Amino acid sequence: MTPAGPRDRAARPPGAADAVEGELLLRVLSTLLREDVCGLRTRTTAEDRPDGRWLRLGGPGEEALLLPVGEDGFQSEYAARLPLLRAEPAPLAEADGTVPAGRGGRELTSGEDVLAALARFAAPEDAAGFEAFAAEYDDALTSLRLQDATREETMARLTARHGPDPAAWRGQAASLAFDTLAARRGHPLYPTSAARTAWSAGQLLRFAPEFAPRFPLRWLAVPRTSLTLSAPAPGVAEGVPERGPAGVPALGSAGEPLTAFWPAPSDLGLTGLDRSHVALPVHPLTTAGPLQQALRTAGLAEDAVLAARPFLTAEPTLSTRTVALPAHPGVHLKLPLATSMLGLLNRRTIKPGTLVDGAAAQRLLAAVTDREPRFQGLVLHSDETRWAHTGHELIAVLVRRQPAGLDDCTVLPLAALPAAAPDGRLVADHLADRWTGGDPVALLDAALTLLLDWQATLFGYGIALESHQQNVSLVLDGSAGSPRVRLLFKDDDGLRINRHRLAAALGPGAPGPADFDDPRIVVDDDGPLLALFTTITVHLCAGSLAVALSGPGRAPLPRLLGLVRHRLAQAVARLGDSPGGPGAALRAAVLEADRLPVKAMVTAGTLLTKRRSGASDINKHYTTGPNYLLREH
Known part of the structure; x- marks a missing residue:
């Protein structure tokens, strides 16, 4: 359970940059407390000191860790109130039997020191998970520092594209600007959501939604016989379809292509493959790294052809792996990535079965909406019934089409x-x-x-x-x-x-x-x-x-x-x-209910293996917290 590759170490410049880590560390400590990591909730004792309440982790005669807390009011009784842990040696009693608080302690104010100190209270078999989370913390800090350094530049880019007032941003193209703003805020429960495993700072700037980049999309020509498609492949079985005015496949008698603008291999500079192959979009980070191994695993290394010529410009949505197409604002392409987000075990590939399940779920929701008149026209669903895959989770695509009529x-x-x-x-x-x-x-x-x-x-x-x-x-x-x-x-x-x-x-x-x-x-x-x-x-x-x-x-x-x-x-x-x-x-x-289930995302996603956590689904692994909806609250 280790990081997937080398990463840029987050620099620790003085001044304003320290506030970036302070905010991150505060969120991390609150999350670890909420998820009861190392028993921060259940194995600690409360100590009230002049500045407020502290939770002490550690038994008699051993160095203890103390976490300063305040009332949370949401999913936990307490949240961290300062971005630090205090390490204190085993206290020595005075002659009168009293134990002085805080004697000889030291404050741990970096994520590296805090996580190393907590790891000493973890089970030995979880050491790799703590090491992985320390790497994830560092990746997140790198991203957050980049966000801090590029805020003015990124906001200027959004303003130039869409105008200064978000209330005037209209349509699917402008919705991507909102995605950028949301990405910069981060996930409300997962503190290191800014981390992408093994991405460099340069890759973040080129491909992460926080920076509103645009990049050329790569394409892979795959034999038709190796594909499973939800709809007929671009073109028709009887031969090459007629060409539309833009040189893309027109609708054929065997059915509709994944989209009307879908390129044929010849549009990508690959001659002689239009009858035998279908073009699939591939994220540039996938082509640059794991694609060749994926092709070998799928048995396609000899028959699939990666086009040197890009086709279409892409812009990342909030999910990162799903990209929008500025030339076709109503279409998103969900592309697999060999990285992790929201936890080391939360891989951003596309398992073929999820494509089937998403389409089945959409049909079910449409059936319910048809039976509930008050939601018709008010609850809308993206069309996710078009997809293609080769049986490998890195060679697949979901074509998401947004409802019409949203331009204004x-x-x-x-x-x-x-x-x-x-x-x-x-x-x-x-x-x-x-x-x-x-x-x-x-x-x-x-x-x-x-x-x-x-x-x-x-x-x-x-x-x-x-x-x-x-x-x-x-x-x-x-x-x-x-x-x-x-x-x-x-x-x-x-x-x-x-x-x-x-x-x-x-x-x-x-x-x-x-x-x-x-x-x-x-x-x-x-x-x-x-x-x-x-x-x-x-x-x-x-x-x-x-x-x-x-x-x-x-x-x-x-x-x-x-x-x-x-x-x-x-x-x-x-x-x-x-x-x-x-x-x-x-x-x-x-x-x-007195208590409600609460997602334990860091625990299941990075700190513990599935065997240790017992999670059959890392996104549905829970602890509990107080019910903030009770009337007396």
Whole structure:
């Protein structure tokens, strides 16, 4: 469990740069506390000192680590209040029997020192995981320092492309600017989300969404006989199709290509291959490194041809591996990358089965929407039914097509609402000025009302989506003061389905285990759905936005959390109160439970192997935290 390759060590310049590490270390310590790493929650004792509360980790007669904490108010009782650990030797009692606090201690203020100190309290078999997380921390710090150094340049680039006011950014092309702002804010729960395993600083600048780059897209000609496609391959089986005005494959009698602009091998400078091969896009970082090994593994080293000529310009979306095409704003290409994000075990390749599952999930969601008239036209879905793969997770593509009619709309991921705009104000404030009379709470309320109603309705059908802040976009249009608020969903392959509820709702035609590649998707009870609903919809979409949009000079957190509870309670009430029904299940597990499941992403993603964590899915591994939605809170 070691980093995939060499990385740039994060420099530690003095002054403002130290604040970058301080903020990162504060988030890391809060996360390790929330996930109870090394027993920071359950093996510590509280000590109240003049400056506040500290948690002491360490037994009698041994050096202890002390973490300064304050009340969290969200998913944990406590959060770190200072970016440091204090190492103190075993205390010596005074003559009167009292033990002085803080004698002979030292403060650990770098991630390297903090993680090394904590590793001494970990099980020996977890040493490699701590080493890997230290490398991940360093990669994240490199990225964050680059973001800090390039903020003015990046904001100027966005302003030049789209204008100075995010409220005026329109259409799918402008949505990429919101992706850049959201990427710079980072993941609300994963503190080292800025890290990409084994990427250099130069690669970050060229390919990471935080820097709004554009780059030429590479293509690989693959034998038609080696491909599995969701739709007929570009061209027709009987021969080369007629050419369109731009020299790209026209629609053929055997069906539609993956997109109307899809290149034939000859468009890439590869002659004589149009009948026998299909062009697949490949991320430049994949062509530069692991592609040749992937071709050998797939048995394609002799027959596939990498084109020297690029075709189309690409721009990374918030997910990094999915790229948008400025020349075709309604189309995204999800491309596998041999890197990790949000944990060393969270590889950014594309397993062929996820393509099947995403398309099946989309069809299921469309069927539900058709049965629920109040969501028609308000809940939108990207088309993810077109894909191709060779059976290898590095040679595949998903073609995501966005709904039509969004050119005059503001389209942004929910993750961008609390992000800083080019002028330093929050994106939510800019949008509130345009749409809700300057009231960001009204804007949040409108988004939450639709989101929680839709997700609770899906739960009633026995469906829970892994639709976090990145995968749900807010779509705004209409008139100022009375906007039309819609939601756009994508990446639905990580859902969970209670087959009994779904069958009761849809009848004999309801999808079952045979319709999905991943056997974890279809389950027999509500447990996995409740955990997913709580950790994704409630925590990541609703609760984290409430936290991020509250604070001094803004709405107080209790008010916004109360808003989340109120809108969720309304949505649950629509499901009814029948014993054993979905409304009763959600009410008991979310609105009235003393504790809620909380994602343990660092633990499952990097610190522990799957054998050690027991996680069958590292994105669905949980600890627990206090229920911040209880009325008394």
